[in-house]
Amino acid sequence: NAGVTQTPKFRVLKTGQSMTLLCAQDMNHEYMYWYRQDPGMGLRLIHYSVGEGTTAKGEVPDGYNVSRLKKQNFLLGLESAAPSQTSVYFCASSLWGNQPQHFGDGTRLSIL
Amino acid sequence: QQQVKQSPQSLIVQKGGISIINCAYENTAFDYFPWYQQFPGKGPALLIAIRPDVSEKKEGRFTISFNKSAKQFSLHIMDSQPGDSATYFCAASMQGTGNQFYFGTGTSLTVIP
Numbered sequence: 446n447a448g449v450t451q452t453p454k455f456r457v458l459k460t461g462q463s464m465t466l467l468c469a470q471d472m473n474h475e476y477m478y479w480y481r482q483d484p485g486m487g488l489r490l491i492h493y494s495v496g497e498g499t500t501a502k503g504e505v506p507d508g509y510n511v512s513r514l515k516k517q518n519f520l521l522g523l524e525s526a527a528p529s530q531t532s533v534y535f536c537a538s539s540l541w542g543n544q545p546q547h548f549g550d551g552t553r554l555s556i557l
Numbered sequence: 558q559q560q561v562k563q564s565p566q567s568l569i570v571q572k573g574g575i576s577i578i579n580c581a582y583e584n585t586a587f588d589y590f591p592w593y594q595q596f597p598g599k600g601p602a603l604l605i606a607i608r609p610d611v612s613e614k615k616e617g618r619f620t621i622s623f624n625k626s627a628k629q630f631s632l633h634i635m636d637s638q639p640g641d642s643a644t645y646f647c648a649a650s651m652q653g654t655g656n657q658f659y660f661g662t663g664t665s666l667t668v669i670p
């Protein structure tokens with residue numbers, strides 16, 4: 446039972462490049478979330494999904510897009526990377542809302 | 558605007574001592590208050606959680622104290638051990654669309670042997 450798996454674990458991009466971060470969960474959870482973690486700011490919600498085919502904006506959605514075509518996968522896209530998007534990105538899932546969230550080990554992304 | 562305010566930012570405790578981390582919130586609609594533990598290079602892991610119908614919850618050496626009228630909750634780590642050295646985050650969420658978690662800014666705990 447892998448839980449929440451994030452790929453890649455590390456990535457370096459140049460400003461303006463695009464990329465997709467993949468999150469996969471094997472717990473049959475309905476809800477999935479993307480957070481970014483920056484020093485001194487805790488975790489901030491980027492986008493979330495309450496079920497297959499649904500997405501919604503969180504606290505800091507600008508510059509990101511998401512898709513949830515399959516229940517077990519939640520993709521986070523950066524269309525034109527900016528240095529301000531240098532961060533550690535965490536994916537999480539929960540069975541339903543207002544339930545414990547289970548986190549992956551993060552993707553460390555640097556934008557040069 | 559920070560929905561959940563956490564203090565202190567860092568904490569150093571002797572082995573065997575008590576570690577106390579505090580959080581405060583404003584939104585009275587919050588009804589789920591988890592604490593997460595994070596080790597370097599890893600994702601946050603649920604440590605313990607409480608709902609506002611109880612004032613205290615204990616699991617092993619970890620206790621959450623909840624004061625609904627003051628809109629505050631705290632994590633107490635009894636008999637702190639070097640292995641407890643990590644970053645701790647409090648969070649709050651409410652019923653509703655998305656059930657977003659609002660996280661505190663984290664407390665870096667160091668337990669000295």
